[in-house]
Amino acid sequence: MTFTLDSNILINLVRLYPRDIFGSVWDSIEMTVASGDVCICEAVLREVHRGGDELYNWAKDLPGFMCAVSDRELLTVSEIATEHPDWVRGQLNEADPFVIAHAKAERSVVVTEENRKGPNTEDRNQKIPNIADDHGVGCIKFFDFVRGQGWQF
Numbered sequence: 001m002t003f004t005l006d007s008n009i010l011i012n013l014v015r016l017y018p019r020d021i022f023g024s025v026w027d028s029i030e031m032t033v034a035s036g037d038v039c040i041c042e043a044v045l046r047e048v049h050r051g052g053d054e055l056y057n058w059a060k061d062l063p064g065f066m067c068a069v070s071d072r073e074l075l076t077v078s079e080i081a082t083e084h085p086d087w088v089r090g091q092l093n094e095a096d097p098f099v100i101a102h103a104k105a106e107r108s109v110v111v112t113e114e115n116r117k118g119p120n121t122e123d124r125n126q127k128i129p130n131i132a133d134d135h136g137v138g139c140i141k142f143f144d145f146v147r148g149q150g151w152q153f
């Protein structure tokens, strides 16, 4: 199984698990990237600028980490925009449909800290797991991912 990371996972890494203290967390992630099991999409790379230049440069320079967007993914993104016109609101969540589209194209699982909203939630309040459902894309949280890898720190 392969995984694609949402922006909040990378931003949390910097905030909650700084590399000078939690170096083995970062090393472990780099190993999964090297083995082709973990990636981010182009839109997430753009978004992680919010986490600072150091995070951005790390993500950009990690070989094989960033996957360029494909035409097929752009098609999924426009489908999502048609189905949920009020979901994406500017910079707040503009990468989200791309994360789902990338996972769908690669048949991978999204790792995100976003929480699923209940039924009848308005589009503008939907979260990645809700929209991912429409496209048969699974979502897990960071600790589920870590447990799945069998990591202990």
Ligand SMILES: [Zn+2]
Binding pocket: 004, 039, 040, 041, 066, 067, 102, 106
């Ligand atoms: Zn990828």
